[in-house]
Amino acid sequence: MRQYIFNRLLQMIPVLFLVSIIIFFIMHALPGDPAMLMLAGAEGGAVTPERIAELRAQMGLDDPLHIQYFRFITGAVRGDLGTSIRLRTPVTQLIAERFSSTLQLSLVGLGFSITFGLILGILAALKQNSWFDMISMVFSYIGVSMPIFWLGLLLILIFCFQLNWFEPAGGTGFKSLILPGITLGLSSAGIVSRLTRSSLIEVLNEDYIRTARGKGLKEIGVILHHALQNSMIPVVTMIGLQFGSMLAGAVVTETVFSRPGLGRLIVNAILWKDYPLVQGSVLVLALIYLLVNLLVDISYAWLDPRIHYN
Amino acid sequence: MNAVMDHNTKFSQVEKISRTRAKLDQFAYRWRLFSRNKGAMVGLVILIAWLSVMIFADSIVPYPPLDKVTRARQAPSAEFWFGSDMLGRDMFSRVLYGSRISLALGVISVIIGAVPGTALGLIAGYFGGKVDDIIMRVLDALLAFPGILLALVIIASLGPSIQNVMIAVGISTLPQYARLVRGSVLTIKELVYIEAARVIGCKPIRIMLHHILPNAISPIIVLSTLQVGNAILVGSGLSFLGLGAQPPAAEWGLMTAAGRELLSKAWWISTFPGLAILSVVMAFNLVGDGLRVALDPRMKVG
Numbered sequence: 001m002r003q004y005i006f007n008r009l010l011q012m013i014p015v016l017f018l019v020s021i022i023i024f025f026i027m028h029a030l031p032g033d034p035a036m037l038m039l040a041g042a043e044g045g046a047v048t049p050e051r052i053a054e055l056r057a058q059m060g061l062d063d064p065l066h067i068q069y070f071r072f073i074t075g076a077v078r079g080d081l082g083t084s085i086r087l088r089t090p091v092t093q094l095i096a097e098r099f100s101s102t103l104q105l106s107l108v109g110l111g112f113s114i115t116f117g118l119i120l121g122i123l124a125a126l127k128q129n130s131w132f133d134m135i136s137m138v139f140s141y142i143g144v145s146m147p148i149f150w151l152g153l154l155l156i157l158i159f160c161f162q163l164n165w166f167e168p169a170g171g172t173g174f175k176s177l178i179l180p181g182i183t184l185g186l187s188s189a190g191i192v193s194r195l196t197r198s199s200l201i202e203v204l205n206e207d208y209i210r211t212a213r214g215k216g217l218k219e220i221g222v223i224l225h226h227a228l229q230n231s232m233i234p235v236v237t238m239i240g241l242q243f244g245s246m247l248a249g250a251v252v253t254e255t256v257f258s259r260p261g262l263g264r265l266i267v268n269a270i271l272w273k274d275y276p277l278v279q280g281s282v283l284v285l286a287l288i289y290l291l292v293n294l295l296v297d298i299s300y301a302w303l304d305p306r307i308h309y310n
Numbered sequence: 311m312n313a314v315m316d317h318n319t320k321f322s323q324v325e326k327i328s329r330t331r332a333k334l335d336q337f338a339y340r341w342r343l344f345s346r347n348k349g350a351m352v353g354l355v356i357l358i359a360w361l362s363v364m365i366f367a368d369s370i371v372p373y374p375p376l377d378k379v380t381r382a383r384q385a386p387s388a389e390f391w392f393g394s395d396m397l398g399r400d401m402f403s404r405v406l407y408g409s410r411i412s413l414a415l416g417v418i419s420v421i422i423g424a425v426p427g428t429a430l431g432l433i434a435g436y437f438g439g440k441v442d443d444i445i446m447r448v449l450d451a452l453l454a455f456p457g458i459l460l461a462l463v464i465i466a467s468l469g470p471s472i473q474n475v476m477i478a479v480g481i482s483t484l485p486q487y488a489r490l491v492r493g494s495v496l497t498i499k500e501l502v503y504i505e506a507a508r509v510i511g512c513k514p515i516r517i518m519l520h521h522i523l524p525n526a527i528s529p530i531i532v533l534s535t536l537q538v539g540n541a542i543l544v545g546s547g548l549s550f551l552g553l554g555a556q557p558p559a560a561e562w563g564l565m566t567a568a569g570r571e572l573l574s575k576a577w578w579i580s581t582f583p584g585l586a587i588l589s590v591v592m593a594f595n596l597v598g599d600g601l602r603v604a605l606d607p608r609m610k611v612g
Contacts, residue, residue, distance in 0.1 A: 015450065022452065249457060267553070270553060285455075286454050289454060289455075
């Protein structure tokens, strides 16, 4: 097992390397001169050719592309992602400051989606083709088709302005995470519930379930001890993927609820044309996503003892 | 000699008719499967309604979408069904016009992703070996960007605009097509008729386009339909963030964002454009799932 984790971590290196090349290539090789965009964005108006040339030299943009990339990647390996142009602060420091807010939000979103999705999916599977099943299907279609930003605004409209249960923005503690968490988690809840339903129905038709029932176990015991665990394998994969979409979805949710997180930082960085900041934070998010997928793969062994890692 | 030719033409005519016949039967069968699905039919009706709105927008909207026609922030009324926005523009007309941008965004970004994605999948699957390794490694790295992150990076480089959103969303879905097509190609290329085509001297490009692609097209159609909805969702999200369509465009995400600051005073400005997005995206999801069942019940997409 330790060997497996080690190998997987080793395999991540070339992927991350490619990811960094892609980010770097997109940011540097496509049209648009960062120095000019930066001057236009940061200083407004005063864009003279001399100023651009000066800034290009200062940023090392006149060096060949592979040398610039080498500088970026050697820095990144040492934990130095450069300095934000707009905020004049190291990118790693900015990410570290915002990260916990985004992580909290994603975890609450994930928690909501798993709890709600599992309950809905299990009940739908047990009452297959009932009206409850029908409603849960409609719910999941709405969930995946709903724009995140609109859902957030609707929740604010209903729970903050009509019912006065929550503050529309700001606030601290768990209460301030409830509405953003629901906003972020609803679409995954829909996906998780559908997958749980189909997976559980499949498992319930297996022979060993009939055996368990045949030897006189109570239905609740059959479901909790025999069926549920085995039906969770595809669901766990999906939850891993969903965590990635939460990290990305946080970009929108944080804007709707004015939360100072990593997603908001990226959007602002794009609007400010702050290249080092965009590059650095996207690289960090991709790294986190890859690590989460590794955790998901490891959790298979715990769920399904038949799986061995060698 | 003449008799032989005559016989041949006659034979090919008969063959042609029976082939058309078979295709029609096939289509009727698929349609029966599709139309039995209530959800898919609801989706289709919504979709046709939005398509008609898109085509006839000029003649059905009550007011020009970009002009001030009344006082600002008027609540919905008999005259202005969806109310007016902060600049006194008619929300109903703007929402109807918004269908043009959103549907175009959905379809164009799917083409931008599906065409090169399919081509890469065909090449990777057909040639295998090193070519396959290189293409798939790069695409796997693209898949390491969760959700809209890749689209965000591309927008960051190209600058915010609706055209760039189409490019960004298209490119970020490209790996999914490549993986899907590669999977189908791997099974199809082992079949005997591909071997036969190779033996009679068909070039790889002909085998890929004429012999493999037609048999791998069903999952591509399903994925594309679902992706149109997804692209509209992502695209309007980017516009909401200020990274897509720019004012005064009548774009749904942008309109929702404009109403955000006025939520407590004028709920209708954000509510109706969002409802429009929900209905269109849901229609594409319903039709996509219906197609999945109709084209191949065992097929898995995504």
